[in-house]
Structures are given as C-alpha cells and as structure tokens.
Amino acid sequence: MLNPYLDIHPDVQTALNEGRPVVALESTIISHGMPYPENVQTALRVEQAVRENGAVPATIAILKGRLKVGLSREEIAYLGQQGQSAVKTSRRDIPFIVATQGDGATTVASTMILANMAGIRIFATGGIGGVHRGAETSFDISADLQELAHTKVAVVCAGIKSILDLGLTLEYLETQGVPVVGYQTSTLPAFYSRESAFGVDYKLDTPEQIATALDAKWKMALEGGAVIANPIPGSYSLPAGDIEYVIRSALKEMEKEGITGKASTPFLLAKVAEMTEGNSLKANIALILNNAALAAKIAVAYAQLQRRR
Ligand code: PSU
Ligand code: MN
Numbered sequence: 001m002l003n004p005y006l007d008i009h010p011d012v013q014t015a016l017n018e019g020r021p022v023v024a025l026e027s028t029i030i031s032h033g034m035p036y037p038e039n040v041q042t043a044l045r046v047e048q049a050v051r052e053n054g055a056v057p058a059t060i061a062i063l064k065g066r067l068k069v070g071l072s073r074e075e076i077a078y079l080g081q082q083g084q085s086a087v088k089t090s091r092r093d094i095p096f097i098v099a100t101q102g103d104g105a106t107t108v109a110s111t112m113i114l115a116n117m118a119g120i121r122i123f124a125t126g127g128i129g130g131v132h133r134g135a136e137t138s139f140d141i142s143a144d145l146q147e148l149a150h151t152k153v154a155v156v157c158a159g160i161k162s163i164l165d166l167g168l169t170l171e172y173l174e175t176q177g178v179p180v181v182g183y184q185t186s187t188l189p190a191f192y193s194r195e196s197a198f199g200v201d202y203k204l205d206t207p208e209q210i211a212t213a214l215d216a217k218w219k220m221a222l223e224g225g226a227v228i229a230n231p232i233p234g235s236y237s238l239p240a241g242d243i244e245y246v247i248r249s250a251l252k253e254m255e256k257e258g259i260t261g262k263a264s265t266p267f268l269l270a271k272v273a274e275m276t277e278g279n280s281l282k283a284n285i286a287l288i289l290n291n292a293a294l295a296a297k298i299a300v301a302y303a304q305l306q307r308r309r
Contacts, residue, residue, distance in 0.1 A: 005098055008118050009070025012058045016119055019307055021055035021299035023292065024069070024115035024123040024153070030059075030079050031086035031105035032266040033126060034284060035273070040080035042285050044073065046292045050124070053296030058120060060111045062089060065101035069118040079105055084270075088262055090143045108155060109147035112225065116151050121214065121302060123153050124295035126288045127161040127191050128227065129265060130169035133251065140264060141172065148225045149176035154214050156295040158287040159189030159196070159229040162240070163247055163268040166190060166198050173227065174201075180227045181210060183294060189231040192238040192283050200229060207294065211301035230294050236286035238279060246275045 008016070015022050025046060030039045047057035058070040061079055068075070079086055082103070089097055089104030091113060097104040106114060108128045115123055129142025148155065160166045166188065173180055182188065182200035190196040204210050210228060217226070231237075250271035259267045273280050 003067070003117055005065075006067045006069065006114075006117055009058065009068070009072075011056055012070035012118070015056040019303055021122070021296065021303040022058050022120045023050045023055045023295045023299050024111055024120045025050070025057055025059040025292070026108055026111040026123070026125050027059060027061040027071075027079050027105040028088050028107045029126055029288070030076065031082055032084055032088055033269055034281065036080050036083050038281060038285065039083070040077050042288065043076045043080065046124070046288055049289050049292040050296045053293045053300070055296035055299040057292075058115070058118070060106050060114045062094070062097045062102070062104035062106065064103065065098045067094075067098070067114050067117065069114055069120070079103070084266060088266065090262070091147060092143070108144040109142070112147045112151045112153040112155070115153050121153055121218070122156070122295050122299040124156045124288070124291045126158060126284055126291065128155055128157050130160050130164035131172050132264065133163070133165045135165060135168060138260065140260070142265070145169070145172050145176060145178070148173065148178045148227065150224055152218055152223065152225060154210075154226045154228055154298070156228040156230055156291045156298065158191045158232050158291060161191040162193075162196075162243055163250070163265070163272065166196055170198055176224070178224060178227060180229060181213070183210070183228060183230045185229070185231055189229050190240065191287070192232065192243050192280060193240045194231040194234060194237050196240075207297035208301045210298050211305055214298075214302060215305045228294070228298070230287075230291050232283060232287040233290055236283045238276070238283055242276075243272075243280075246272055250275065
C-alpha cells in the first residue's frame, strides 16, 4: 500500500529499488542535540561518512507535513537553523505534525518509524533515549525503547549516555526483547566513555556478523530492532569521573528549573555541552561519524545477504 504522506528522496528510492545499502539518520540530533552551526556541518559530514563507506544516506524529518526520507542540503540547513524551536517529534507527535503541515525533527523512535515505512533497516545516530535516572518516581522512559521493541530497524549508537540509568535501560531492553550488541567490545560503551560497569548481550567483531544476526532475526519474522553499541574512538573519549560530576550538576539544575517530559533530554544535552566547554561536542561529533561509518558497513553486508536470497 502506498503511504500518501511519505516522500522518499529519488537517490534513496533508486538505491532501495536496486537493493543497494541505505542508512537512515535522525534529525533531532541536528535540531536539539548540537548547537548551530556545528549541527549542520556535522549532519553533512555524517552523510559523507555514509557515502564513503558504500551506502546512501537518508536523513529523516517531517517538513511541511510531509514525511521526508532523505533531505537536501538546504533542508538540513533549515532544520539546523531552527534548532530548539523545531518540534521534537516522537511516535505520538507524527500525525499531529502531519495534520497541521508543520515541521518536525525526528527522534530515534520516529526516525525508526519513517525508516521502516521506506524499507530502510539500518540507522545511525549518536545516543538513544533510555530510562532516566530517577525513573522510579518520574516514570521517564524514552519512547525510543518501545520502538526498538516493535520496529524492524537496527540502531547504531555509542552505547547508553550516562545522563540515563544504564542498568535500568538494559533491564528494560531485556524485558522488551531488544538485543544489545557490542561492536568489538563486551562492555557497554557509555557514549563519552568507551566503557562502563555493564556488559552487552553479544560481542560481535565484524559488520558481516552483525548483518547476519539481523538477517536471521528478520527472516524468521521476529519483530523489533537491535541496539548496536559502537565505542567512541579512543582519542576522543572523556574521563567517566569528569562526566559524572557534570551530569549530576545538570540533573540538579533540571530539578530546580522544574524541567520534565520531552524537554529533559535536550536540556541535559545542552547543559553537559555548556559545562564541558565544547569538549563533549567534539566527542559527540567524533562518535557520530564513527557510528555512520559502521552503520554503512553493516548496511553493505546486509544488502549483500538480501541479494543472495
Ligand atoms: N541522546 C543524545 N543525543 C540526542 C538524543 C539523545 O546523546 O540528540 C535525542 C535523540 O533524538 C533521542 C532523543 O531519540 O534525544 C530522546 O529523547 P527522549 O529522552 O525525550 O525520548
Ligand atoms: Mn522522556
């Protein structure tokens, strides 16, 4: 059935028709995850990293009520300039943005939904949402985790960011049947740091091994996605202790200002960036480029498996 709201970029559509590898990219990281103009520069470099590794990039957003899979440079710049005034769009928001012909920056959850509509299986980002610290009283659990449980898209990220409760996030993913794969690592990377106190479910060492596991999952019609955790390049990783201090003060400030709901994650991201004086931004850029490259390699291997059928 044709989706009357979906616009797939011609380059992306041609690649999909020909069975060539495509990597989905989100847009909330552009609008809410990084400051302008680094956000636009990074988004374009991320697309380039996908191309250099043999796949076609498809940055995803909602523009004038159209579900866009694959954006032009101008459209990426437009979202980047909007910054935090763009609407952060998760699963619940999609029909309302469409109905009002509005613009929306897609989170991991909604990017997965649109990628799946287009038939894209591999997605790269920086960090996913998760179970927040203090969730036992706030109930703040990202819709990204539910989406991973139900939607057939693998998300390559730098592990779980320590603004979240890593242990609770892993428990939630286990309950929901979402595998957490470590790329060449058996410990869960924690975004800015290569390591954490937690383990992953499976350590896989090559893009081909990851593609083979995803192919098996989906060929037997198991619903849902997977988290592919790719450690930040060593030269950019930040000491876990420094980050912990920064996160605690950001959390205190968030409570003081009474920030809750969908504003929490963007607030914490911006505070951490501000307090580390740009070091976290450099790390963020390095890890997303690293994730884009790995996602492209997985997409290449996955496309090869589909052709062999
Ligand atoms: N973590 C990051 N950078 C980000 C996000 C998370 O390190 O940009 C964004 C992603 O778009 C993710 C969203 O899907 O925040 C999660 O928001 P929430 O916690 O409100 O579900
Ligand atoms: Mn939340």
